[in-house]
Amino acid sequence: MSEVYDLIILGGGPAGMASAIYGSRSRLNTLVLEAKRKTGGQPSTYHDMENYPGVPETTASELMENFRSHAEKFGTEFKRGEVKSLEVNGFEKVVKCKKGEEYRAKSVVIATGAEPRKLGIKGEEEFKGKGVSYCATCDADLFTDLDIVVVGNGNSAVEESIYLSKFVNKITMIVIHDEGVMDAEKILQEKAMENEKIDFVWNSVLEEIKGDGLVEKAVVKNIKNGEKSELDCSGVFFFVGRVPSTDFLEGVVDLTEHGYVETTKQMETNQPGVYAVGDVRNKVVRQVITAAGDGATAAVMAQGYIEEEEYWQNHVVEADKPALVAFWSVTDQESMDLVSQLENMELEDKGYKFLKIDTYKNRLISGRYDIEEIPTILKLEDGKVASKLVKPEKEEIEAII
Template sequence: MSEVYDLLIIGGGPAGLSSAIYGSRSKLKTLVLESKSKMGGQVADYHEMENYPGVVDTTAPELVESFEEHARKFGTEFAKGEVKELELDGFIKTVKTKKGEEYKAKSIVLATGAEPRKLGCEGEAEFKGKGVSYCATCDADFFHDLHVVVVGNGNSAIEEAIYLTKFAAKVTIIVIHEEGKMDAEKLFQERAYANDKIEFVWNSTLQEVKGEGIVETAVLKNVKTGEKTEMDCDGIFIFIGRVPSTDFLEDTDVELTEGGYIKADEDMKTTVPGVYAAGDVRDKVVRQVVTAAGDGATAAVMAQSYLEAEEHWRDNVLKTDKQVVVAFWNPTQDDSLNTLQDIEELGVEADETKKLVKIDTYRNRLITNRYNITKVPTVLIIESGEEVERVENPTEEELARILN
């Protein structure tokens, strides 16, 4: 069997690298699997970085480099590969790449991100990070008293355009529909119409981006007449949606939204035990470097808790030859405390043929949910890894019966 990692992180952006730092620092054998030649995800394609808390003077590549260096300091391993398939059944999970490599891990963090949907027009890729942007919150501050163009007319486009007016002198929104028609909700439309800094160009798309080193001109095309016009501008913000990188999850039990984002709770847990999601690939509202890093840290901490609970259960319950008495309890409930006292008085811990395992239902939701424990106290008798008896709210007589 190949080497088994405690934590395998798919994606080397801020979420993945943050997860690696926390995982490796907790002594988990950690691997980051990144499909691109360099770490950083979307951030690696930008230069300026002014809104990461506590880091006043840095660039995006420098920040990502420090993330990676920090992870390596604690022993994180790195590998290059694009994931093709996941096998998530069982405790040991398998990750297969398009080149045929296989990696095995006990827990996985999915941090593959979400790419802004591209127009694909001429000059767009060339000027990305040099005036072409996909994030107003990230880059608006660079366009103080300048003219910027916004492409898109959905909720996010109009909301971002309004945000840009706090910085730019003028914002021109390019709308593919006829005058007065937008995809955004009426509330956003009304706010945009009422903003003196916003102007609209209707029935048009962005055809080309021009400039000498930085954005200087937006070439627009009228979708009705085919006429092309050039508009001087200092920046172009494109908001036509995002595409999460989740194609490799289609044949797994990881639940996705209609838009393809991963459904995960506030603990970053997905619908598959031991699999977590962090960063822009997760169904969330705010997508910033700082929130991605927070997601990654949470995912690693939860993965560590999962491994501790799972391995303790496997070693002390599923693999033992003894009869296991599992007491599910809550330390705040008198009935639970009384049941534990009754079990101790029956001498279970002194019996060499039995083993007592206590599960705090508040702290260990993994095992609690797996065995469908809905009431506490509950006592299970497990033999050879299989449940043979269950008693909810046991009386002293019932305990004496099942323990003797």
């Protein structure tokens, strides 16, 4: 039988690698599956990194390399693999890759991120790799001393334009808003406005890309008067948002209408033991620092889930005798009194395995058995509920023993 990992992380971006650091450091047998040759996720396609706390001077790729080294220091295993499907069979999760590899785990963190959004305009697909690009750090040097067009006006569009200006002759940013209005942060807007290599075409959209084998012209349409014009250029860069990589999760976990994974604040999906972090989950702020925070949270939750499930499997589901389980809380005196009463009933001598479950620390088990009030007692035989008593009297307990 193949090895069963404690934690498999799907994706090697900042969220995934933060999960790996926290998981491995907690002695979880951790595997990171990354589809691309190089780990780092979306930040690996950027150059500058100015907003990661405590690291005022670094590049995005250097920061991601440090993330990976940190994870490897604690024993994280890294493998290449593009995920085809995820199956959840109770405590066992099965990850299948497109080349046939299959991995098993007790818990899974989905950190597959998002891919650049494509607009589907005429010429975009035709000239992909022939002047059309979605990655500045990947392709900037190919456009040295040439004129290019940038589509987009958010943070990533402006940051990447500033980076591209170190290589190209001239950049024309096509902005859909009125003059002076952009979606990027003010400090980035100011940097772009002050950059002599960056020009702007306002109230406009890109309608078509033309060329003979390679990009030669961009057709721009003014959205207010409908007029079209052609810009001579050697390349078109798109920075218009991203699409979550969740196709393989249809029917497995809950997704929003736009394909993002729905989670709790604890990064939990609707599947116990399956978590989602970073850009792939439904959230407001998508930055490296928030992705890392997501990853740390998910790993801590995964560790608690594994401990809780293994305890339940070993002491209840696979027990060789019936189990009597008392759900209690240190904040509820009635439940504490009942636990004391049960401890004095010599249940072990009567052929029962007696367990106490703190509802605060064991939310998953409590939720699975719909424990809404405490104290509650469950009698389980062969792992199945035989009796359930809510706020029971002593006579009721004696009746089910």
